[in-house]
Amino acid sequence: MTTTLPGCAPERISKGAVAYTVQMSPSVQSYLRTQTGLTRQGRLKLVSGILGLLRDHGDTLRLDPTRRVTSGSTYFRFDYIFWDAGRVWRADCVADDSAANYGALQLVYVDCQTGS
Numbered sequence: 001m002t003t004t005l006p007g008c009a010p011e012r013i014s015k016g017a018v019a020y021t022v023q024m025s026p027s028v029q030s031y032l033r034t035q036t037g038l039t040r041q042g043r044l045k046l047v048s049g050i051l052g053l054l055r056d057h058g059d060t061l062r063l064d065p066t067r068r069v070t071s072g073s074t075y076f077r078f079d080y081i082f083w084d085a086g087r088v089w090r091a092d093c094v095a096d097d098s099a100a101n102y103g104a105l106q107l108v109y110v111d112c113q114t115g116s
Contacts, residue, residue: 020058042084062097074098088115
């Protein structure tokens with residue numbers, strides 16, 4: 001027998017929201033290892049921020065047709081902006097969603113530049 005505590009509602013499941021597994025291409029891994037100008041904390045902020053954004057908000061990003069590299073492409077573009085060592089940084093990113101039906105996105109391109 002299952003009982004529900006007074007005042008507690010049954011758990012609701014959000015339809016359409018997917019938490020993705022995010023993989024980085026070897027070229028992105030290499031780029032991030034050799035990126036200069038960022039502190040160690042900044043590098044961690046960059047990687048965790050991009051991966052978290054894709055993992056938690058991948059559907060929002062990939063379902064926006066204006067983010068597609070070209071019409072019908074499996075690649076979509078997004079920016080990640082963060083702060084490190086007193087400067088604003090912007091990472092231009094491209095991900096591939098060809099495996100999205102299997103819960104996976106792949107980060108295939110990152111270019112990180114400091115703002116003015």
